[in-house]
Amino acid sequence: MVKKVVNIMGKMYMKDNIIAYLEQDSKAKSLIEINDYLSLRSSEDLSNLQKELEELVKAGIVHETKKCKYLLMKDCASLHTGRIDVAKNGYAFLIQENGEEDIFISRDNLNGAIEDDVALVDVFTRNGKIEGKVIKVLDRKLNRVIGEILYVNDKATIILDDKKLDIEIKLENHFANLVDGHKVLVELTRQIGDKKFVGLIIKIIGHKNDPDIDILSIAYKHGIELEFSDEVKEELKNIPESISEKDKNGRVDLTNEMIFTIDGADTKDIDDAISLKKTPEYYELGVHIADVTYYVRPNTALYYDAYKRGTSSYLADRVLPMLPHELSNGICSLNPEVERLAISCVMKIDYNGIITDYDIFPSVIKSQKKMTYKCVNNIIMNGIVPEGYEPYKDTILLMQELAEILRKRKIQKGYIEFDIPEAKIVQDEKGKCVDVVKREQLAGEKLIEDFMIAANETVATHIYNMSLPFIYRVHGMPKPEKITDFLNMLKLLNIKVNTKGIDTSSKGMQKILNELKCHKEAPILSSMLLRSMQKAVYSTDNIGHFGLALKNYTHFTSPIRRFPDTTVHQLLRTYLFNKQIDNDTIDFYQNYLLEVSEYSSEREQAAVEAEREVTDMKMAEYMESHIGEEYNGIITTVTNFGFFVELPNLIEGLVHISTLKGFYNYVPDLLSLVSSDKKKMYRIGDEVTIRVINANKDMRIIDFEVVDGNSK
Numbered sequence: 142m143v144k145k146v147v148n149i150m151g152k153m154y155m156k157d158n159i160i161a162y163l164e165q166d167s168k169a170k171s172l173i174e175i176n177d178y179l180s181l182r183s184s185e186d187l188s189n190l191q192k193e194l195e196e197l198v199k200a201g202i203v204h205e206t207k208k209c210k211y212l213l214m215k216d217c218a219s220l221h222t223g224r225i226d227v228a229k230n231g232y233a234f235l236i237q238e239n240g241e242e243d244i245f246i247s248r249d250n251l252n253g254a255i256e257d258d259v260a261l262v263d264v265f266t267r268n269g270k271i272e273g274k275v276i277k278v279l280d281r282k283l284n285r286v287i288g289e290i291l292y293v294n295d296k297a298t299i300i301l302d303d304k305k306l307d308i309e310i311k312l313e314n315h316f317a318n319l320v321d322g323h324k325v326l327v328e329l330t331r332q333i334g335d336k337k338f339v340g341l342i343i344k345i346i347g348h349k350n351d352p353d354i355d356i357l358s359i360a361y362k363h364g365i366e367l368e369f370s371d372e373v374k375e376e377l378k379n380i381p382e383s384i385s386e387k388d389k390n391g392r393v394d395l396t397n398e399m400i401f402t403i404d405g406a407d408t409k410d411i412d413d414a415i416s417l418k419k420t421p422e423y424y425e426l427g428v429h430i431a432d433v434t435y436y437v438r439p440n441t442a443l444y445y446d447a448y449k450r451g452t453s454s455y456l457a458d459r460v461l462p463m464l465p466h467e468l469s470n471g472i473c474s475l476n477p478e479v480e481r482l483a484i485s486c487v488m489k490i491d492y493n494g495i496i497t498d499y500d501i502f503p504s505v506i507k508s509q510k511k512m513t514y515k516c517v518n519n520i521i522m523n524g525i526v527p528e529g530y531e532p533y534k535d536t537i538l539l540m541q542e543l544a545e546i547l548r549k550r551k552i553q554k555g556y557i558e559f560d561i562p563e564a565k566i567v568q569d570e571k572g573k574c575v576d577v578v579k580r581e582q583l584a585g586e587k588l589i590e591d592f593m594i595a596a597n598e599t600v601a602t603h604i605y606n607m608s609l610p611f612i613y614r615v616h617g618m619p620k621p622e623k624i625t626d627f628l629n630m631l632k633l634l635n636i637k638v639n640t641k642g643i644d645t646s647s648k649g650m651q652k653i654l655n656e657l658k659c660h661k662e663a664p665i666l667s668s669m670l671l672r673s674m675q676k677a678v679y680s681t682d683n684i685g686h687f688g689l690a691l692k693n694y695t696h697f698t699s700p701i702r703r704f705p706d707t708t709v710h711q712l713l714r715t716y717l718f719n720k721q722i723d724n725d726t727i728d729f730y731q732n733y734l735l736e737v738s739e740y741s742s743e744r745e746q747a748a749v750e751a752e753r754e755v756t757d758m759k760m761a762e763y764m765e766s767h768i769g770e771e772y773n774g775i776i777t778t779v780t781n782f783g784f785f786v787e788l789p790n791l792i793e794g795l796v797h798i799s800t801l802k803g804f805y806n807y808v809p810d811l812l813s814l815v816s817s818d819k820k821k822m823y824r825i826g827d828e829v830t831i832r833v834i835n836a837n838k839d840m841r842i843i844d845f846e847v848v849d850g851n852s853k
Contacts, residue, residue: 169210372442428596451744494550517585555647555690601695610730662826764836781807794843
């Protein structure tokens, strides 16, 4: 299917059987004991068993003792595994995949572990506080780094962009045109000391003074591909600019239907269109999605490059697409007044918001208009009909009517609406950040969200009921102790919440959010509650979607931007349109979708982290021009070294404890900094006036100081 082939069935079974054996009791087992239990006979089988055990140890599922015996990590009370996150001051935290609390690790206890290592950590208590000590590094994720070239005594050296990386790199090559200030991508070829590596320059990204070089450097750091392969460029020569009569064979012709798109004003990769009719008994909602898999087919370079990327990345105002522009902005984009191939999900929805019937089929559509959220919001919220929207006014208002019904039903079922604001970076033509504003989620945006959720649920439910291998978008329930910790924190902040009826169900989370709405700290606390929950991921194991309160959910509506959606389209074509449901097909997808789910989740997380880094960097760049200025903000986090303040445009900066007048102590029981004379206190939710005293784009830091008279 792709060059990176799935794990074979036998290896998967071996892992499952190893875990099943170790689960029988907590006693450590030797390699031979495990071999005998699995009834393995050949030396090749023994070698494979050893490799599988090594992978389980590397993944943090199994622990290997000093006596080379094996037991499950969960049976090792003081041992924990996770990712090392190094702070700027050299200490670190163990970020645990199971959602448990982060564990502090002092600089002295890192034992050679560096940023992003997966490590085995022994947890202990010191002075009443939980800490960790790295026992060994299980997996070193670091293989490529980004840095700036600096010549010292005519020898090229590299200054790493990531200041958390406390390592030294010896460059083993250079390019003829390499100069001071070049940003380069370096592959680490081998380790020659505790924190010393040999590196090979594999690409000159550009000069540090080039426009957008800052964003491109972060993209490369996170493995986001910027260029498509030569094989893709060759395949693009055969991609048409318009659809032919042959392409329409076997498709339902919807070109005469009132279908249109609603997106941001600057959107060019349009993969969803909508239509709506109303009868005396029901609404007929059509969600029409670009048929990407008609052009991006398995065993092609286009497919493989899309798989490698996993997702489009949106960094500031740049789009790094999953598919080439010839597809994402061209033949696959549902541009107005041109025929396009689609997969349509047409649903009959009664007046209570219940989907009573539906059909999923390949279609041909012609979007009548590219609408913008701004114009649609004007119609819905202000009763203002922009020029050119007159023929669509009634349909848009009808869509809002249905959206409100769907949303009401979602909330009744337990849908959790966090409504967390996001920042939008505004740049000039040279790529410099000139403003940071809040992204608005208004009626039009919510309408599209409601319609897409309905289509995603319908598609997932259909395949789930067929009991076929599938890729779901899942969101696990939060751990009870996380919610208990959050409620205890509210008590410390003296925020009263009626805990009667609150549990770890989605309706329980709903109740907490509703209780918080009347408090000025609500936006901050909503973010904290969201962080206490698990992340949504892709999986073949359908555990449901907690946040949406849905039993079946997938991503079907953005195949231009997300590879899992492309995969769902491929499955619909295989199962529904081509009726290919034989044993070989099922066996193949049972394996292949496991890999797609895991890899797509990884690429999604990489894109999220890159976006976060770019946003932090651009915010710092913006504040470099505003040093000395004063703003009002709200305290979002209090630590033993100071507190963070968020401004109305979501820019956040640190007020270091050393900048406060007088002496302050961190009081964990109050989640506050309290002055030594007990007359002043800073805590989460307090409004303060700050002055910008420092901002550094390269370090991605913003420092504030409190303007006098702001503490309680």
